[in-house]
Amino acid sequence: MxxxxxxxxxxxxxxxxxxxxxxxxxxxxxxxxxxxxxxxEDLRPFECDGLSAYRQVPMIVVLPSTIxxxxxxxxxxxxxxxxxxxxxxxxxxxxxxxxxxxxxxLSLAKFNRILDIDTDNRRxxxxxxxxxxxxxxxxxxxxxxxxxxxxxxxxxxxxxxxAENSGGVHCLKYGLTTHxxxxxxxxxxxGERLTIGSSxxxxxxxxxxxxxxxxxxxxxxxxxxxxxxxxxxELARVALVAFDDxxxxxxxxxxxIQAGIVPAGLEMLDNPAIVATEEFVHxxxxxxxxxxxLCEVDGTEAEVEEDIERVREVVEREGATEVRISRDDAExxxxxxxxxxxxxxxGRISPDxxxxxxxxxxxxxxxxxxxxxxxxxxxxxxxxxxxxxxDGNLHPLILYDANQEGELERTEAFGGAICRLCLEHGGxxxxxxxxxxxxxDQMCVQFPSAxxxxxxxxxxxxxxxxxxxxxxxxxxxxxxxEFGAMHVHNGELPHPELERL
Amino acid sequence: MQTSIIPQLxxxxxxxxxxxxxxxxxxxxxxxxxCPTYQLVGDERDGPRGxxxxxxxxxxxxxxxxxxxxxxxxxxxxxxxxxxxxSGVEYAKLADIGRELVDQKVQxxxxxxxxxxxxxxxxxxRNRFGFVFALGHFFKPLLVGPxxxxxxxxxxxxERIDWPQADNTQRTMLVHDGCVQPVxxxxxxxxxxxxxxxxxxxxxxxxASGCCGALSQHLSHREEALDFARANIDAWWPHxxxxxxxxxITASGCGASVAEYGYMLRNDPVYADKAARVSELxxxxxxxxxxxxxxxxxxxxxxxxxxxxxxxxxxxAPGLHxxxxxxxxxxxxxxxxxxxxxxxxxxxxxxxxxxPTMANELRENKLASLNAGAPDVIVxxxxxxxLHLEAAAGIPVRHWxxxxxxxxxxxxxA
Numbered sequence: 001m002x003x004x005x006x007x008x009x010x011x012x013x014x015x016x017x018x019x020x021x022x023x024x025x026x027x028x029x030x031x032x033x034x035x036x037x038x039x040x041e042d043l044r045p046f047e048c049d050g051l052s053a054y055r056q057v058p059m060i061v062v063l064p065s066t067i068x069x070x071x072x073x074x075x076x077x078x079x080x081x082x083x084x085x086x087x088x089x090x091x092x093x094x095x096x097x098x099x100x101x102x103x104x105x106l107s108l109a110k111f112n113r114i115l116d117i118d119t120d121n122r123r124x125x126x127x128x129x130x131x132x133x134x135x136x137x138x139x140x141x142x143x144x145x146x147x148x149x150x151x152x153x154x155x156x157x158x159x160x161x162x163a164e165n166s167g168g169v170h171c172l173k174y175g176l177t178t179h180x181x182x183x184x185x186x187x188x189x190x191g192e193r194l195t196i197g198s199s200x201x202x203x204x205x206x207x208x209x210x211x212x213x214x215x216x217x218x219x220x221x222x223x224x225x226x227x228x229x230x231x232x233x234e235l236a237r238v239a240l241v242a243f244d245d246x247x248x249x250x251x252x253x254x255x256x257i258q259a260g261i262v263p264a265g266l267e268m269l270d271n272p273a274i275v276a277t278e279e280f281v282h283x284x285x286x287x288x289x290x291x292x293x294l295c296e297v298d299g300t301e302a303e304v305e306e307d308i309e310r311v312r313e314v315v316e317r318e319g320a321t322e323v324r325i326s327r328d329d330a331e332x333x334x335x336x337x338x339x340x341x342x343x344x345x346x347g348r349i350s351p352d353x354x355x356x357x358x359x360x361x362x363x364x365x366x367x368x369x370x371x372x373x374x375x376x377x378x379x380x381x382x383x384x385x386x387x388x389x390x391d392g393n394l395h396p397l398i399l400y401d402a403n404q405e406g407e408l409e410r411t412e413a414f415g416g417a418i419c420r421l422c423l424e425h426g427g428x429x430x431x432x433x434x435x436x437x438x439x440x441d442q443m444c445v446q447f448p449s450a451x452x453x454x455x456x457x458x459x460x461x462x463x464x465x466x467x468x469x470x471x472x473x474x475x476x477x478x479x480x481x482e483f484g485a486m487h488v489h490n491g492e493l494p495h496p497e498l499e500r501l
Numbered sequence: 502m503q504t505s506i507i508p509q510l511x512x513x514x515x516x517x518x519x520x521x522x523x524x525x526x527x528x529x530x531x532x533x534x535x536c537p538t539y540q541l542v543g544d545e546r547d548g549p550r551g552x553x554x555x556x557x558x559x560x561x562x563x564x565x566x567x568x569x570x571x572x573x574x575x576x577x578x579x580x581x582x583x584x585x586x587x588s589g590v591e592y593a594k595l596a597d598i599g600r601e602l603v604d605q606k607v608q609x610x611x612x613x614x615x616x617x618x619x620x621x622x623x624x625x626x627r628n629r630f631g632f633v634f635a636l637g638h639f640f641k642p643l644l645v646g647p648x649x650x651x652x653x654x655x656x657x658x659x660e661r662i663d664w665p666q667a668d669n670t671q672r673t674m675l676v677h678d679g680c681v682q683p684v685x686x687x688x689x690x691x692x693x694x695x696x697x698x699x700x701x702x703x704x705x706x707x708x709a710s711g712c713c714g715a716l717s718q719h720l721s722h723r724e725e726a727l728d729f730a731r732a733n734i735d736a737w738w739p740h741x742x743x744x745x746x747x748x749x750i751t752a753s754g755c756g757a758s759v760a761e762y763g764y765m766l767r768n769d770p771v772y773a774d775k776a777a778r779v780s781e782l783x784x785x786x787x788x789x790x791x792x793x794x795x796x797x798x799x800x801x802x803x804x805x806x807x808x809x810x811x812x813x814x815x816x817x818a819p820g821l822h823x824x825x826x827x828x829x830x831x832x833x834x835x836x837x838x839x840x841x842x843x844x845x846x847x848x849x850x851x852x853x854x855x856x857p858t859m860a861n862e863l864r865e866n867k868l869a870s871l872n873a874g875a876p877d878v879i880v881x882x883x884x885x886x887x888l889h890l891e892a893a894a895g896i897p898v899r900h901w902x903x904x905x906x907x908x909x910x911x912x913x914x915a
Contacts, residue, residue: 039566039568040563041555041558041563041565041566041568041569042546042568044554044555044558044563045545045546045550045551045554045555046545048528049528049530050527050528050529050530052502052503052527052528053503063543063544065543089530089533090530090533090545090550091529091530091531107543107544107545109539109544109545110543110544111543112540112543129543131534133534152529152530152531154531154534154535154585155529155530155531155533155534155585156530277587280587280588280589341587342587343587344527344529344531344586344587344588345587345588346527346588347525347526347527347587347588347589347590348525348588348589351502351503351524351525352503352527353527402502402503403503403504403505403524
């Protein structure tokens with residue numbers, strides 16, 4: 001269990017006190033003292049990100065406000081073999097910004113300025129700490145917006161979006177972060193500045209920008225991002241569709257796509273999720289529905305009118321009990337508001353929740369949902385489902401109470417079972433939240449060791465000493481061996497080629 | 502979030518209340534997006550989530566130092582975070598508990614204690630503050646050091662206008678006459694009384710009422726705040742029994758506090774019911790006017806440009822409803838577009854005095870957005886914002902009610 005490891009490693013940190021003192025001295029010799037935090041009282045608020053079940057007080061937090069300060073921090077840490085974890089808004093749900101007890105946590109939250117808006121080329125150059133939604137707000141008066149819209153878009157930072165290759169409700173049509181950025185600037189582990197990508201649509205050589213996107217802070221520290229801006233569609237309308245059976249809702253999703261409609265967003269909430277979000281947003285979701293779909297179509301007025309009618313036909317054929325079409329933008333925003341606030345709204349019905357992030361082929365949707373329902377009974381824990389139905393990206397939210405002993409462990413086991421269920425249906429363990437620490441063991445199930453070895457080779461090319469966010473995203477083969485020993489599935493030992501520890 | 506409150510706090514009313522609030526928090530970080538101080542400094546410790554975390558540490562037995570105190574002090578208590586929180590975390594209630602707990606453990610340096618004492622013992626009392634205010638106009642040059650921000654806040658003395666003749670045939674409502682406003686802007690309530698009188702409502706301001714208690718509440722003296730609340734309830738109660746329809750609030754900062762009397766006094770067997778009733782009757786002036794037929798007031802705005810600054814308390818405090826923009830538009834004013842209306846102006850009660858650096862930076866940003874549309878006048882609905890903005894605005898800053906009086910309709914000349 002990852003958090004048990006962490007508790008043990010905190011104790012080891014005591015032996016590292018002189019090393020900490022040395023590093024503080026070296027950092028404060030070149031950086032303002034008030035941006036180098038080292039007292040426990042100051043460090044605590046940084047011990048976790050949006051996944052608060054995993055906590056680790058960092059050795060030191062640095063709060064730079066200039067790229068030069070980032071470079072200085074990286075240079076000093078590299079010279080002293082100190083690992084560095086970069087953190088944006090700290091809204092991540094996979095523990096990607098979980099600190100290390102012997103490492104520096106590098107907060108990029110002070111980098112919150114929009115540097116340039118280029119309307120001719122429809123680009124915006126922003127600092128990494130700029131909030132996702134702030135970009136769209138800043139260009140709204142120009143009729144433009146930035147397409148990827150993770151549910152945390154009000155708070156999450158663009159740097160974090162790039163690091164996790166974030167999606168959002170509209171990525172079905174407009175793609176993930178990787179499809180919506182053209183250039184980034186990073187500071188390497190050695191402290192050098194490096195520009196990756198270009199303002200041109202394509203550049204020769206390997207597509208390093210795609211490699212960097214979703215690399216979860218393992219390859220470099222993002223200090224500037226140039227994003228694509230899109231013209232706001234002339235019109236967008238969303239259909240709120242209710243079903244009395246989860247299976248029918250799942251089938252309707254497949255049917256919509258099969259009909260050749262490309263919705264701008266296609267989302268699903270099951271009953272527990274509907275009830276919890278309705279309490280907060282009052283979006284008018286039917287609380288007695290087994291599931292609702294939110295299906296948005298956008299484009300010109302003629303396109304939208306035609307598509308929304310086709311959506312209505314399809315879902316009615318699939319057994320929808322109610323279809324409501326947004327009449328104006330205010331109502332459309334209201335329909336979406338419930339979906340966007342769905343995760344944290346769980347705080348109203350349960351003290352804690354654990355958000356999963358598997359993907360599956362769309363056709364398996366109904367089957368997997370029913371499987372999750374069965375697992376919920378098996379583990380004796382409630383689960384609410386909120387997800388990007390259109391691209392088969394599930395977000396089961398397992399509800400638990402961290403104050404009850406053993407519940408987190410049971411929740412994690414439940415989560416692991418959901419991951420395996422996704423894989424069995426040809427899916428993957430993460431759609432958009434990243435692997436972080438949370439799903440690192442499931443990486444062993446997803447990838448054979450040959451592929452993991454190649455991942456490590458890529459990492460080594462950027463970071464030979466392994467100082468950038470170590471322990472996240474790509475598990476070591478030994479970790480997989482240990483994990484495999486615990487989860488022997490169908491009598492098959494994962495990675496049988498490895499020596500057991 | 503997981504909590505483990507230490508035994509000696511766990512069984513207290515505060516400990517249980519704090520635990521209840523903390524358990525709702527999922528650490529998602531949405532709150533940071535609308536927090537004025539986090540947006541300014543980009544430091545987890547200066548955002549709601551970080552502050553919640555620091556309070557949690559103290560409740561779990563960590564010894565705080567002046568650092569935790571400083572970051573809690575830097576919170577404006579604007580409650581913008583509460584409106585963004587999908588989990589319904591009642592941050593302001595937790596902050597009050599946390600601040601008092603930290604203040605019990607960390608003694609402030611003498612100058613801070615003196616300023617805080619003065620705020621609680623002078624400013625919160627209308628007569629004492631009035632006396633000092635009058636003196637201040639003579640001795641402005643002596644306001645130095647930690648008192649310097651007061652000097653800048655001192656508006657010119659208003660020439661008092663008359664209240665309307667009492668008409669006993671009219672419906673009645675109470676108006677809260679607090680501590681700072683009757684001294685620094687005595688005409689605000691008089692304007693409210695005159696306008697309401699035209700609409701058939703007699704406004705009553707019982708002499709015995711006073712500070713709403715917010716000053717003490719946010720300066721870690723919650724018991725003292727309860728005494729202020731009880732005194733106000735006593736002053737209002739006979740009128741409520743006699744049929745007063747509402748307690749009209751002309752300073753939303755006080756309104757936010759009065760609207761919470763029911764919560765504050767929920768464990769007081771004598772006052773709980775009365776307090777709940779008082780909170781129920783509490784309404785912002787704009788909310789009251791919006792229910793009345795205003796056509797009699799006519800088109801007095803004549804298209805003049807007004808920038809409206811909605812106070813945080815009016816936007817975020819549960820129980821208060823803001824109809825200012827609609828009323829002014831109906832009265833013929835043209836409201837200019839103001840960017841980021843959800844961000845605090847930095848006044849925030851005593852904040853502008855205790856945290857001048859942050860307050861002034863917030864004010865600078867706020868005035869830039871307010872002035873962007875080149876308005877003739879800036880209006881707001883809270884005395885704190887009004888004085889804080891007026892000190893640096895360069896154009897008149899008024900309570901919006903003044904614009905509904907024909908003789909006040911030429912703001913530039915007034």
